Amino acid sequence: MKIALLGAGHIGQTIARLLHATGDYQVTVLDKSAKYLAVLAAEGIATKEVDSENKAALMAGVRGNDAVVNALPYHLAITAAEAALECGCHYFDLTEDVAATKAIMEMAKSAKTAFMPQCGLAPGFIGIVAHHLAKQFDEVRDVQMRVGALPAFPTNKLKYNLTWSVDGLINEYCHPCEAIHGGEFIQALPLEGLEHFSLDGVEYEAFNTSGGLGTLCETWKGKVQNLDYKTVRYPGHRDLMKFLLEDLALAGDQEKLKDIMRKSMPATMQDVVLVFVTVSGMKNGVLLQEVFARKIFADRDVKAPLSAIQITTAAGICTAVDLFREGKLPQKGFVRQEDVALPDFLANRFGKAYEQLRQVQSIA
Known part of the structure; x- marks a missing residue:
């Protein structure tokens, strides 16, 4: 599965490494920071330097991928989702912004692909x-x-x-x-x-x-x-x-x-x-x-080293993508977190990160 991962910050880097390590995903990370991209490129992960606030540039970067995984700041969620929609990609993000989620829900009504925002810890x-x-x-x-x-x-x-x-x-x-x-x-x-x-x-x-x-x-x-x-x-x-x-x-x-x-x-x-x-x-x-x-x-x-918020946030969105790839989630339209079965989540190779306490x- 070909993934365009938007954002090479702490969370984006963790997501990239998790997905890349499985061998099941061909990951390309897009970001405007050459410094952050260089860290991932040195590990053999494909990268592209892109102005993440420019929808046309994002579209050029994500076109040809199966899915967009958005780890950019919340105020770029709508732009990223629009780019995914127009390029015919599935879409996953971490946004906690209510207005952005409602806008993405509207986009998903006519989409032939799946749109699943809020895939982190909370929401998620x-x-x-x-x-x-x-x-x-x-x-x-x-x-x-x-x-x-x-x-x-x-x-x-x-x-x-x-x-x-x-x-x-x-x-x-x-x-x-x-x-x-x-x-x-x-x-x-x-x-x-x-x-x-x-x-x-x-x-x-x-x-x-x-x-x-x-x-x-x-x-x-x-x-x-x-x-x-x-x-x-x-x-x-x-x-x-x-x-x-x-x-x-x-x-x-x-x-x-x-x-x-x-x-x-x-x-x-x-x-x-x-x-x-x-x-x-x-x-x-x-x-x-x-x-x-x-x-x-x-x-x-x-x-x-990984912080707990890196572990839990990256595990949330990686599990959503993994369950989607396995056909355990709806394959088109708006996908809610409630569509994820908790036993499936906790049994997933990424979701097991949440099995630490009780x-x-x-x-x-």
């Missing part, structure tokens, strides 16, 4: 888990999804280090959050809904952020009382972000905030990804709760 794997658990109930009451990509050793006031895209981070902190409350679809405010919980003796906080639900609100509307997604951080992070975004009005100057964070907040490869899903409802006349919890840790291999538990 988290929705696959929630949908799988919810389907087991006769009547679903509450679906709660919590995900955090956290530094293993927080040292600053925000208790945070850059573990993924600053653009994506600020985007999810600034846009309305889809949810279902009391059986009705609502738009919740970002950074609200603060709650605290502990897992394995560690204290966390969680609050509303945008995009993590994917298409679950549409899928479960009218079938669930409450459904929401929140980002997990260490206690105190939310209050400081509200100060920056609201009190200092940096929500209105996001580029300045991104610049501040890039200059003052170190990135880290020593991180942990937390996945925590609870679903409650009636099953065989009994009120039950199902819990799915994972902690995925960074790979500290000396020669090729199994699903049932609590009566």
